[in-house]
Amino acid sequence: MQKDLESKFLQDFEQNQNIVHKICRIYTTNKDAHNDLFQEVVIQLWKNYSKFRGDSKFSTWMYRVALNTAISLYRKSTRTITTQDIDDFSYKIQSIEYDDTEELQLKALYKAIRQLNDIDKALIFLYLEDKPYKEISETLGITEVNARVKMNRAKDKLKNILNP
Amino acid sequence: MDLETYKKSWGNQQLENTSVDIYKMSRSKSSSIVKWIFIIGVLELIFWTSLNFMVPQKYLEFYKDFKVMELIKVSTYVHYVVILVFLVLFYKNYNSISITDNTRRLMNRILSVRKTVKYYVYYNLGGIVLSNAVLIFILLGQPKDLIKAMNADGLNMEANEVITIFIVTSVLMVLVMLTIIWLFYRFTYGRLLKKLNKNYKELDNLENLN
Numbered sequence: 001m002q003k004d005l006e007s008k009f010l011q012d013f014e015q016n017q018n019i020v021h022k023i024c025r026i027y028t029t030n031k032d033a034h035n036d037l038f039q040e041v042v043i044q045l046w047k048n049y050s051k052f053r054g055d056s057k058f059s060t061w062m063y064r065v066a067l068n069t070a071i072s073l074y075r076k077s078t079r080t081i082t083t084q085d086i087d088d089f090s091y092k093i094q095s096i097e098y099d100d101t102e103e104l105q106l107k108a109l110y111k112a113i114r115q116l117n118d119i120d121k122a123l124i125f126l127y128l129e130d131k132p133y134k135e136i137s138e139t140l141g142i143t144e145v146n147a148r149v150k151m152n153r154a155k156d157k158l159k160n161i162l163n164p
Numbered sequence: 165m166d167l168e169t170y171k172k173s174w175g176n177q178q179l180e181n182t183s184v185d186i187y188k189m190s191r192s193k194s195s196s197i198v199k200w201i202f203i204i205g206v207l208e209l210i211f212w213t214s215l216n217f218m219v220p221q222k223y224l225e226f227y228k229d230f231k232v233m234e235l236i237k238v239s240t241y242v243h244y245v246v247i248l249v250f251l252v253l254f255y256k257n258y259n260s261i262s263i264t265d266n267t268r269r270l271m272n273r274i275l276s277v278r279k280t281v282k283y284y285v286y287y288n289l290g291g292i293v294l295s296n297a298v299l300i301f302i303l304l305g306q307p308k309d310l311i312k313a314m315n316a317d318g319l320n321m322e323a324n325e326v327i328t329i330f331i332v333t334s335v336l337m338v339l340v341m342l343t344i345i346w347l348f349y350r351f352t353y354g355r356l357l358k359k360l361n362k363n364y365k366e367l368d369n370l371e372n373l374n
Binding site for chain 1: 167169170171172173174175176177178186187189190191192193194195196197198200262263264265266267268269270271274356359360362363366367
């Protein structure tokens, strides 16, 4: 039984791990912290996986757990030594014709998002992931109206950083 | 440039899959805030509860002559009941933390665990101040016995002097405790919860907009 659960978890995680990577990238600024947060999210996901009933999609559930970990549970490990800036990571673009404009855009976008506060980061992330307001408000625990108000402000802040 | 253009690039990104062992990773120890809040909370509960048992019997004998033993006994029983209530509350609040809740509720519950411990410490401090105040009041009502008890060695001291020493010592004791607690909180909860408090306020302000 436990073995089944494990393999199911690993399979689900494998298919959706990009979500966690993206969240780690916007909430941390170096590789060590990225890995640290990634590990904490994995721990939380597995710890709670048995309670995942499949009422929602695994990815929806994963968004919630990963964002909650980044916003509320994660604390920078004191052992983390800043060695490598996250910008040294390669951003791969999935495109038939390789175009480095998109790559540069993505780099600028990540850099800009990191300057936002934790809540705005979550809002912008969910917007970029194309989540409906209903899901955004349910994930954060605020009303849909507030989610819209706050989203507009966050978008304005982001635009200002991107186009000063 | 339009945000939609950036959104398109976002959608096209492909992140390399991690090569780390997820299986191994999922079984490692969490270093989350909740875990630390729990550990520190338990240590605090143990510390303050054990303080009560560390009062030497000799100290209580000092009060024998003042006919307050009944009062001390009753307040001790009440105190045990209160400790039990706090322990139950602490456990209940800790147990209700769920990472799968929405962000707002999750933060709210983490902060409730911290608040339970905070109120427990306030309760203990309040208890110390109150019991000292009551005892001082009672003792002052029997100044002759007080001087006899305080000045057992028969030193040549004025009644006022002995009473002043008694009050100053009590006040100093509470002040020292308050300073230690304040410093302790700054370095533990202050650091641990700075981010959480900030984020909670951010979400809370948002909710007050309506």
